Every structure is written in structure tokens, then in C-alpha cells.
Amino acid sequence: MTYEPKNLRVVGTRPIRHDGADKVTGRANYASDFTLPGMLWGRVLRSPHAHAKVISINTDKAIALPGVKAVITGADLVLPDAGITQAGESAINTQHLAKNLLARDKVFYDGHPVAAVAAISDAIAQQALGLIEVEYEVLPHVIDVDDAVKDDAPLLHDDIFTEGVEPRPEKPSNIAKRIVVAKGDVAKGFAEADFVIERTYTSKPVHQGYIEPQGVVANYAEDGQAMVWCSSQGQFLIRDLCANMLGLETSSLKVIPAEIGGGFGGKTTVYLEPLALMLSKASGRPVKMAMTRGEVLRATGPTSGGSYTTKIGAMKDGTIVAAEVVLKFQAGAFPGSPVGAAVMFCSAPYDIPNLSITGYDVVVNLPKIHAYRAPGAPNGAFAFETVLDELARELKMDPIDFRAKNSAVEGSKSPYGPTHGPLGGIECLSSAKNHPHYKANLGPNQGRGVASGFWINIGGQSAATVVVNRDGTIALVEGCPDIGGTRASLAMMCAEVLGIAAEKVRPSIVDTTAIAFNDVTGGSRVTFATGIAVVQATEDAVRQMRERAAKMWDIDVEQVGWRDGAAQELNGNRSLTIAQIAQKAAKTGGQIMGHASINASGAGPSLTTHLCDVEVDRETGKVTILRYTTFQDAGKAVHPSYVEGQMQGGAAQGIGWALNEEYIHDAQGRLENPGFLDYRMPVASDLPMIDAVIIEVPNPNHPFGVRGVGEAPIVPPLAAIANAIYDATGVRMRDLPFSPPKVLAALEAAEKAKG
Amino acid sequence: MQYQSPASIEEAVAALASIGGARVLAGGTDLLVQLRSGTASPAAVIDVKNIAALRAITETADGFRIGAAVCGAEITDHAALVAAWPGVAEAAGLIGSTQVQGRASLGGNVCNASPAADTTPALIAARAVAEIVGPNGRRSIPVEQIATGPGKTSLAEGEIVVSFLLPRRPARSADAYLRLIPRTEMDIAVAGAGVNLTLDADGTIADARVGIGAVAPTALVLDAAPGILVGTKCDEATLAKLAEAAGAAARPIDDKRGTVDYRRKVVGVLAKRAALIAYERAKGAR
């Protein structure tokens, strides 16, 4: 479908979201709200070691405890055939998944599941965990990425040989993969450059931090039919992964999506669901499982930390001539960090002739890294956009002008291959430059930072059904969990095509048996891809309503148009509203239902620029965010409030990542801060109002011009804040997070260096 | 686990004495967290929130008596108390968040004996006295004598703190409390400092008391403070000395919340900043 400018009546307005009242009143049902008669409670026994051989597991005492109905270990999980399941932006290796769900011969991180129990009460289940005897042989562990790539590093897997190097290495390594993006001749570029700056950065793993911990209820019936109720970013993915793990046919497993309390990419895989199914199968009873916050932080995917080196060369006039970047990402226990995205996108806001970007995917003793909002891109942008800031200062150029001069535009070739279509990068930069924020005065110890970001966004498979009710209202049936206001945006696009109010469309997100396959809610794809499916399904329903009207008037369908929610006779003045057609539908051929099932391509990348003002307390090192403004190309903001919400939310998460969030481990590799007290996400009072300026450069591949918006806003904050701290203090922070002790130490070191 | 909610101090003390391992429950913002996480599993909890004497703030000729179970929000809403003891009130007002302050009490904060408890340094600076009732009757001790180490108190089996007494405010006298947390709320102090000053008519400090928190196993009285502050007008050199003394008195640990070095520095910074606030307040006070 292609973009055409239209007069819009619903798209671009701000109706109340369809799921709003349920959410603000607490009526919405999340996974843990669900119960079934006869339900058991499941709990997971987790490794206390960062790296160990599992010598033996004895579950006899646990199973003998009255009230315990099932105990499972890795031995009960048949290793599936090797394969890859696509989960939005991540690819899930099914054998690694199985080994992550329940450890087999080795545990790879503090929190790695080794057994699970189902009992008649949660207390008994917990007691039973204490009765499981596991004998470990503790092995040396490695978490830091620079340590993990050393020759003498503890080796996690003896069957990982670095992919992407020729010839194939003979020795196994913690480096699972090497990825390179290159064009031109960087050596030549640097030789020509008037200014070259090279810097090294590090960052720690950070967690998605969704409010709702993972939860599930599963029932595996005697006849082999199974049901799962859970909170996820994609019921179809949960179905496919669970079916794969348990060897079930697709039709035997129905997954019912619960309301979701945040996911940010983290809920595009399974942790508890297969265990709950296995426990249910073993016990013959439904099983409920829910993680504690500690379990969420210890054992569900954070995103990678790593170490990054960026070298950029520019001419006196501000033209960037070469960039060389090396990115080492922690993958966690199994391969698959988002380093590839960082390699492709860290330089993507710019058109740089000579480029060499290398990424390393490195296994370490952390939970398996999983997708987090624009996975990989914030790390990459941190290392790239801060060097740009240093270069702009060397060049004595305004940092926005410097970026604009080098911006990728329509027709420039992206680092990752394709030629760009229309892009909003320049528009974001000029909007930022002209914004009052950029001109506002700063006080002592205050500074301003600029950074840009790029996110590709994806399309993928989506389906939608538009059912025309007898009274003319619409049931919009869809299959993508709503994590960002997509019920509203999809219903609005349906209403726009029909020519009725958004409130007349009731969206529902249904189970895996009630609609065709949908990829996960991820990659900022739903308003784009499912939006196209909704528009096509709605157009299908409109076509059918025109046919019915033609039948009712006994004229040719070509004589019937559609306007303002009604069929219109083109050569006359008769019209029939949706309700009038629907009331007669039984007689004219049955209830009207439009449907579409598609694989959308042509998602438009989203570009964004952030402005950030900070104040640094020079005596305590504490950084306060004074003012924050985001500028982002949304293509078309279907519901501007939710676009703004995405921009603000992504910025807030990025601010947390920049200032205080980090995984802290003790000497044994155990997570020391598995709770929100010491894993410091920002609280509301930490943040100023984050202003969101929406730019609209339409995506040619969507009927309303929509681009994804959910992920790009987390990309620039790390660099924007680092640049602002420099502006305030003259000190470059290159190791995340910029927590008070680290900032104070850096300020003091700078004082000392001055002498 | 048993739950009891006595209406009098005597009943509460009797219940505590009769059930081994029973714990007092005030706001529960520490205790319930401990129950949930499994770090405490008492045989009984004795809820003291229905005892009137523990829920009242009264102004007497000797000063203020704050019931041990009075919650933070009641303290920060009490205009006369806030006017007389702004530092104690701001310490209570810092605990947690709006929701937590509807529950969290001074008794709970002090008796939970966290080295980082926010009200303790402020209460120390205020020379607060804790009134304690137990099976052997009533006694009063300075607040700094309650906590003896992380999670440990000097309270005997069956004893409860019933109230805290804050002395009468002399003229030209005020207090202040500051802490450092990496966020703005819902966090735990990396360091804290309470300062209480009384000035002469000409603005010279006549009396000073400083308490510091989160930098040792218990909150500390900064013994050096009167010697540094008294006789000065809180000038920069004095404040620098105070900061240094606070850092030197600290006996912090390295942990995930801060290094030894960082805590020493920051407790000094907080002590001098709190002193300056208290000084300005005292100058403006009646």
C-alpha cells in the first residue's frame, strides 16, 4: 500500500484509548490475575553460581513433600532439533532456548533455572525448592566483555567457534560471531582527514524494567490439548516456542494473551511458559507461575553491556570522511546479542563515504541477553554521538550544524545496504535548532547536550478482521498485544477508512485460534504493519458493504461509492449507513466481515534528535536533568498522545540507563542489585516534563505515512547526557552509568590532572 | 503467624512478653518487606497503630512528644512541629514516597536500626529522647542508644518505644537534615547529616549538635561538631573543618551504594550544607 495525502478526520486526533478505563481502574486482567479451579503453584530453583557444572540433581525429597505434585529438571526437557524462530528483532535458537529454560549439564549465570516444582500452595512449592539437592562444581566465570575475549578467559561453551572469520577457527571461543559493515577505504579517509578523534567507551547490562513480572497459567489436558494464559508481546511466538519445546502440534496449543504490563522487547521469548506446561502435563493440573522482581532481574534478558571504540575523521569544513568502530557486546549465556543492529545503525543518521564497523558477539556469565527497545542502537549511538560532539568542538562548529552537514537524506546509501527513501533527519535537526530550548540560557554547572539516533523499524506478518455488527458498530479483531496504544491507533485507522468515529470501533486482541498469524509486537511494527492489515481488512469490509448496497438498490456495484460511513449512490442521492446495511446483512448474504493477512515490507526508519540540559553538583557528582526535548520523525502520528508517550518513555528509559541503571555483580558473579531499590530506574520526580516535538515526513509505504516510533527515542539519551555533562563540567564521561560516585571521581581526576 | 492489635501499651507489652519472637508492627514499611522476602518470620506481629498514645503529637511545656507510630505525613502536616523542628520534619518527609509516608513511623525507622535510617541523624541532632515501656516498666534513653548495629537494638525482650521527646526550642535555634540518594525519592541514603544549631543574639553559634548517618554501623553523634561550630558564624573555613571532621568520623564500607572514599566526602558535604541551612533558619527564627 502506498501513501497518499488525504483529508483526515480521525487519524491525527486524540480520542480516549479503548483500554484506558480498565487500566486506570485496575480492572484490566494481567497474567497473574488469572486462576483456574484445581490450580497448582509453580516455582523455579535457580543456580546460585555464575558458572558451574551440574554434577547431580536429587529431587527425591522435594517430590516426597506432601502437597508437591510435580518436579522437573533439564532431563525432562527433550532437546529440540536445532532451529531458529524469528521473534521480531531477535532470532531465537531453539536449542539454546531449551538450555536456558532448564540447565542441562552446566549453569551459565546466577539465576539460571535448574529445576521447577508444582505444589498445592506457593508456600509448599517454595519449601520444596529447598529440598532439591544440587551438586555443583563451581567454575571460574567471566562477565566483563574485554576479559571474556582474552585467550585465557574461562570458556563458556566448547562448541562455539567464532562465526564470520575465515578460515573457521580451530579453537572454541567466547566470541560467537564477528560482524562487519564496510564501505570505501577508511585508511585513505583518515589520511585525508584534518581532525581524527578516537575514544573507547564501556557500558553495563541494563534491564527492560517492565513493571509486570512474567506470569503464566498453563493447562495441559489428558487429551494432549494445551492452553496458556500469559503476558507477552506475541501470543503466536509463545505458542510456537512452547509447541517446539514440548513437541506439540500447533493446533494442540492455544495461547490466550493477557493484558501486558510492559515488555520493551523483553517479552518476546519464553521463560516460564514451557515449564508451566511441563509441570501441568506431569501433574495433570493447571499450573500458575509468576516471577518475583529478583527473578526478573536475575534471569530474564537484560540488554548488553560492552566495550566500544570509535574513531571518526572530519575535514575542516565539517565533512566526515571516515569512521571506524569496534563494538564488543555481551551476549549473556548464549550467543545472540544485538551487536548486529549496533553495527548497522550506529552511523546510520549520517552519510559517511569510508566506513568500517566491526561487531563481536561475546558469551559471558550473564542471563541470555534479550531485546530491549531499539536493541543495540543506544550502545552504538553512545559511542558514536559522543565522538561527534568532540569533533564538533574541535571544528568549532555547532553540533547540530555538524550533524546536519553529514546527514543521510533520501537517496543516500545506508551503511547496511539499501538506499534511503524519505528520511526526517534534517527536519529533526533544524526543528531542534530553532526550538526555544536550544536558545535558552544556562546557569553555572549547567550544560546542554545534543545527540541523534536512528532506528530501522520493521514490518512483518499481521492480520486483522473487521466485523460489522448489526447496529453499525465495528468489532476490530487483531492479534498484536497492545504495549503502546495500538488498540487506539488501529481502531482509528479502521474508523478513518470507514468514515466513522473511533469510539464506534471496538478493538480486541484475541487468542492464537481466533485470527491468522501475527508477528510479535516489536520492532515498532504494529501501527505500521498491522495498520496496513487493518486498512486492507476495512477496505475489504467497505467493498462488501458497497456490494450489499448495490444488491439492496438493485444496481451495479460500480454505481456505489463510499463516503462518511455510508454507501452512496453515485448517480443518484440514495445512501445507506453502515447500520442500515448491517441490519439487512442476514438477508443479503450473511454478516459482513473484512479480513486481511499480510507480510508488510517498507517500514520507514525513524530519526530523532534529543536536546538535554543537566546540572552537575560538583561536590557530590549528582547529575540532575533540567530540561529535555525530543524531536522525532513519526511519519504520521495516528494518535499524537501515544506518539508523544513513546518519545517520552524512550527518553526516560535512556535517562535511567545513562544515570544510574547497571547490573552490579559481586566477586562470585552474583547479581548484587536484583531489585528496584538498587537497580535504579528513574522515578517520576527524577525527570522534568519531557517535551516531544513530532515531525511528520510520511513513509511512502503506508497508507497514512506511518513510521514506527517506539524505539528510536531510547537511542540518543546516553550520548546526549554525556555531552551535556561535558558542557557543564569540561569532563568527558565514557563509562556508563554516570552515577554520582563515578561523576565525582571523574571531576576530581580532572582537577588533579589540571594540577 | 498471629496478628494482634492491642488498644493499650500494657496489652502490647504483655503480648510481646508472652509470645516468644513476636515483632512490633507500626507502618510495616520495613517489617512487611522483610516478611515478604522471607528475612523475618516472627510467630506473631503486634500492631501498635491502635494505641492512642503512640499515634499522637503533643506539645508540652518541655517540647514535643511524638508518638512512636505517628506516620511521616502526620509529622509533615503538623505546622507547629514543622516550625520548631524543620530538620526532623524534613527527615521524616524524605522517607520513601507519598504512599510510604502514609505509613512509615519514627519508631519503625529508628527501631529497624538501618544504618541509613533518615530520621535517626536528625533526631540525634535534636537530642531526642526515646520513651520505652517494657515488662519492667518505663525508661528513657537518648535516641542514639537505640540502634547498636545494623538491624540490632538495645531494646530488651518485650520493650516498645512509645514516643520521642524533642526538647523545647530556645530562641534563635533551628535544625536541618540532608541526605544524598542517586534518585530523588524511593531510595536509600548513601550518606545523611542532621544539624541543630542555637545562636547568640549576634548570630554566633552558641550550641551545635550534628548527627551523621549511613556512614557507620549506626548513626553517629559527630563529637567534634560543637568544638568546630560553637563561637563561629558558620563561615566557609568553619564549614570546611566541619566537612573534614564528618568525613574523618565516618566509618563507612565499600558496597554497591558507594565507596568508602565517596561516602566520607559526601557526608562532609552534606554536614556543611545542612549546617548552613540550619544557620540561616536559626537567624530567621524567633
Ligand SMILES: Cc1cc2nc3c(=O)[nH]c(=O)nc-3n(C[C@H](O)[C@H](O)[C@H](O)COP(=O)(O)OP(=O)(O)OC[C@H]3O[C@@H](n4cnc5c(N)ncnc54)[C@H](O)[C@@H]3O)c2cc1C
Ligand atoms: C518504598 C520504600 C522506601 C523507603 N524509603 C526510605 C527512606 O527514604 N528513608 C528511610 O530511612 N527509610 C526508608 N524506608 C524504610 C521504612 O519506610 C522506614 O524505616 C520507616 O520509617 C519504617 O517505619 P514503619 O512504621 O513502617 O516500621 P515497621 O516496618 O512497622 O517496623 C520496622 C521495625 O521496627 C520495629 N518497630 C516498629 N515500631 C516499633 C516500636 N514502637 N517499638 C519497637 N520496635 C518497633 C518493628 O518491629 C520492625 O522491626 C523505605 C521503605 C520502603 C518500602
